[in-house]
Amino acid sequence: MKRLLPFAVGISICTLLVSAAVSAESLPPGQVDFGKFSPPGAGGEFVEVNLTSSLISLAAKFVEKEEPDVARLLGGLQLVRVTVIGLNDDNRDDLEKRTQKIRKELDSKGWERIVTAQKEDQDVGVYLKTRGKDTIQGVVVTVMEGKKQAVFVNVVGDIKPEQLSMLGEKLHIDPLKKAARATEKPEEEK
Amino acid sequence: MDSFTPINSGPGLRKGHLVILTLLLGLGLAVVGVTGYFRLGSDSAALRSSLMKSTPAQWQKKIAVHVGGFTMGVVRTTLRWVKLPPEPRAAIEALRTAEVGVYTLQTAPSSVDQERIVAAADKTMRARGWDRVLGVIKEGNLVLAYIPRRGLSVGSMKCCLAVLHDGILVVGSAKGDLQPLMAIAKNRLDFCVSTPPLAL
Numbered sequence: 001m002k003r004l005l006p007f008a009v010g011i012s013i014c015t016l017l018v019s020a021a022v023s024a025e026s027l028p029p030g031q032v033d034f035g036k037f038s039p040p041g042a043g044g045e046f047v048e049v050n051l052t053s054s055l056i057s058l059a060a061k062f063v064e065k066e067e068p069d070v071a072r073l074l075g076g077l078q079l080v081r082v083t084v085i086g087l088n089d090d091n092r093d094d095l096e097k098r099t100q101k102i103r104k105e106l107d108s109k110g111w112e113r114i115v116t117a118q119k120e121d122q123d124v125g126v127y128l129k130t131r132g133k134d135t136i137q138g139v140v141v142t143v144m145e146g147k148k149q150a151v152f153v154n155v156v157g158d159i160k161p162e163q164l165s166m167l168g169e170k171l172h173i174d175p176l177k178k179a180a181r182a183t184e185k186p187e188e189e190k
Numbered sequence: 191m192d193s194f195t196p197i198n199s200g201p202g203l204r205k206g207h208l209v210i211l212t213l214l215l216g217l218g219l220a221v222v223g224v225t226g227y228f229r230l231g232s233d234s235a236a237l238r239s240s241l242m243k244s245t246p247a248q249w250q251k252k253i254a255v256h257v258g259g260f261t262m263g264v265v266r267t268t269l270r271w272v273k274l275p276p277e278p279r280a281a282i283e284a285l286r287t288a289e290v291g292v293y294t295l296q297t298a299p300s301s302v303d304q305e306r307i308v309a310a311a312d313k314t315m316r317a318r319g320w321d322r323v324l325g326v327i328k329e330g331n332l333v334l335a336y337i338p339r340r341g342l343s344v345g346s347m348k349c350c351l352a353v354l355h356d357g358i359l360v361v362g363s364a365k366g367d368l369q370p371l372m373a374i375a376k377n378r379l380d381f382c383v384s385t386p387p388l389a390l
Contacts, residue, residue, distance in 0.1 A: 058347070
């Protein structure tokens with residue numbers, strides 16, 4: 001019995017490790033786990049929108065006759081997650097560090113950084129996860145807006161590069177709109 | 191000895207029993223039906239309980255109203271003979287069931303830990319197959335919205351909502367068929383939003 005105990009403990013640990021690895025890998029390639037965000041104290045602002053594929057496909061049905069292009073775009077999406085956190089003295093440092101950590105992780109995991117803009121008190125990063133040349137599997141936008149707010153956006157799905165601008169426009173993600181226009185320009189010049 | 195001795199019961203007695211049973215059943219159903227108008231469904235009740243249990247404060251119920259499928263069916267049928275503008279008619283046609291409960295906090299709203307409330311509500315609703323699609327905390331106010339993980343379609347849309355504002359908690363849910371609203375939307379709605387909700 002005593003001999004079996006270390007064996008059982010070993011198996012349990014292995015099972016836990018494997019299940020943790022499987023759950024981490026089971027995320028779609030374009031999905032990023034930003035971790036858990038806590039609402040800021042003292043009446044700060046916190047907005048979290050989490051649109052899953054079932055709700056997105058409902059929205060696609062709403063517009064499929066009027067705006068078939070938008071419906072096609074929405075039909076390819078699996079998840080839209082937006083988190084807006086109001087900044088205060090308590091959480092600013094933590095969120096700045098977290099943003100840097102997320103950006104480093106994205107860089108190391110093969111995400112393509114298409115925008116890094118630091119202007120006055122704004123710090124914007126836009127990243128794409130691509131499959132081949134003609135499919136975007138995920139978009140991540142991180143924004144640190146001075147003393148005001150931190151924004152984290154993750155759009156997961158099957159997106160064509162030419163749909164990026166429309167995605168930014170329809171979801172009102174200005175950095176993505178600008179980035180898409182910037183990436184379209186060289187093609188137009190040719 | 192015959193163990194199966196027939197009970198001597200006349201047809202009048204049987205009829206009487208049947209009438210009494212029917213009356214009791216009818217009364218029971220009526221009580222359940224009437225009280226059902228003032229009880230929240232299981233999902234809303236679970237959300238309300240999780241919100242209340244996650245705060246040490248005391249809550250007082252103000253009102254709870256539940257309008258079920260039968261009542262909404264009667265309303266829809268009755269309103270077919272009433273002249274109504276298309277928008278309210280579409281809204282009534284779309285709604286299948288709706289319920290709302292209003293509760294007031296008996297202590298100061300500052301005693302409410304909103305992060306804890308959100309975590310507790312998420313845990314409860316996730317276990318019941320609901321995902322949070324919206325969470326807003328601003329100036330001490332809280333809004334949470336959930337939709338079922340599966341079984342969502344244009345013909346069967348469900349959502350559960352909780353709003354905490356100035357010590358007043360409102361919990362509700364609605365189930366509906368979006369097709370009448372979609373028809374109206376296709377005719378009338380301008381999809382261009384003038385004020386973007388997330389202008390980054």
